[in-house]
Amino acid sequence: MDNKFNFSSKFKVANIFSLIFFATSILFILVKGLNYGIDFKGGTLIELRANNTGASEIRSSLSNMDLGDINVKKFGKEGDYLIKVEQKENEGSKLIPQIKKNLSNSLNTEINFRRIESVGPKVSSELLQSGIIAISLSLAAMLFYIWIRFEWQFSIGSIVALFHDVVITVGIFSFLSLEINLSIIAAVLTIVGYSMNDTVVIYDRIRENLNKYNRLSISEISDLSINDTLARTIITSVTTMLALISIFILGGEILRGFSFAMILGVLIGTYSSIFVASPMLKFLKVTYKTLEKEEEKIVP
Numbered sequence: 038m039d040n041k042f043n044f045s046s047k048f049k050v051a052n053i054f055s056l057i058f059f060a061t062s063i064l065f066i067l068v069k070g071l072n073y074g075i076d077f078k079g080g081t082l083i084e085l086r087a088n089n090t091g092a093s094e095i096r097s098s099l100s101n102m103d104l105g106d107i108n109v110k111k112f113g114k115e116g117d118y119l120i121k122v123e124q125k126e127n128e129g130s131k132l133i134p135q136i137k138k139n140l141s142n143s144l145n146t147e148i149n150f151r152r153i154e155s156v157g158p159k160v161s162s163e164l165l166q167s168g169i170i171a172i173s174l175s176l177a178a179m180l181f182y183i184w185i186r187f188e189w190q191f192s193i194g195s196i197v198a199l200f201h202d203v204v205i206t207v208g209i210f211s212f213l214s215l216e217i218n219l220s221i222i223a224a225v226l227t228i229v230g231y232s233m234n235d236t237v238v239i240y241d242r243i244r245e246n247l248n249k250y251n252r253l254s255i256s257e258i259s260d261l262s263i264n265d266t267l268a269r270t271i272i273t274s275v276t277t278m279l280a281l282i283s284i285f286i287l288g289g290e291i292l293r294g295f296s297f298a299m300i301l302g303v304l305i306g307t308y309s310s311i312f313v314a315s316p317m318l319k320f321l322k323v324t325y326k327t328l329e330k331e332e333e334k335i336v337p
Contacts, residue, residue: 044263044311045256048319051312059201062208069211074218075121075154077165081132083120084112084152090144092118098143102135112290117151119290168222172203175229183233187240194317195236198309202232206301220295228302235273235310238266243318255323259315274307 075082087095095118096109112119122136133153140148176199183192203225210217242262250258278300285296 048316065211082154190321198314224298232306
């Protein structure tokens, strides 16, 4: 057996690296929290164009209206701004006309409102709950699929890899204070499917090689299997990354968060399939005899 790369020799270092990042991500999520967007926090989002006006002037104009928490930042091209206003009870439909009137009167320039989104507290709470349920159900469905498709040791390895990918991705968003909205939830669900697909390809080759080379250790089998599927993994990851980087650069601010989450997911998912999911089989002491025992349970 002539392996091109000895991945198993790096498993221990990679696992320490993953544990540090995983623990740090959880720490950031619990301590710093997540920067929820309008979708989950409730409020009003306004995208406007105002030439010859700074963010500080817009913020100062809105601060006199007692709107609560206000966030103003540059968005896209010069003169474009994104305004986020905290949702208050009983604001009704009069809020947007009041903001338009106030800005038009206080700023000596033409104001063009390009996009307005408003989400009430009740709806945002339901969206957040639905997002959490969607991610939980997707992980449960993946666990059930792997449990049916492979032995229970493979199921544990794949779920550990999935939690690794999701937690670290969300942890990076927490660290960078990037906004979490519905598009990020969609990205996380896509990451789950991508990572699982990559893991299943490697696991399928590992099980095949366990039957073929039953005298080799699980570390040797993992090395052989990863090298067998490495070309496929690289091609899939690179082509996906090319599309995502193009969206990140050319897709504008609206798609930037989604594409950034997907880029992280592809990188972390590819890494976890090799350096998290595969080492779990060694940790769980998977051998050729493991497959024999499972076959004996199925065939009386």
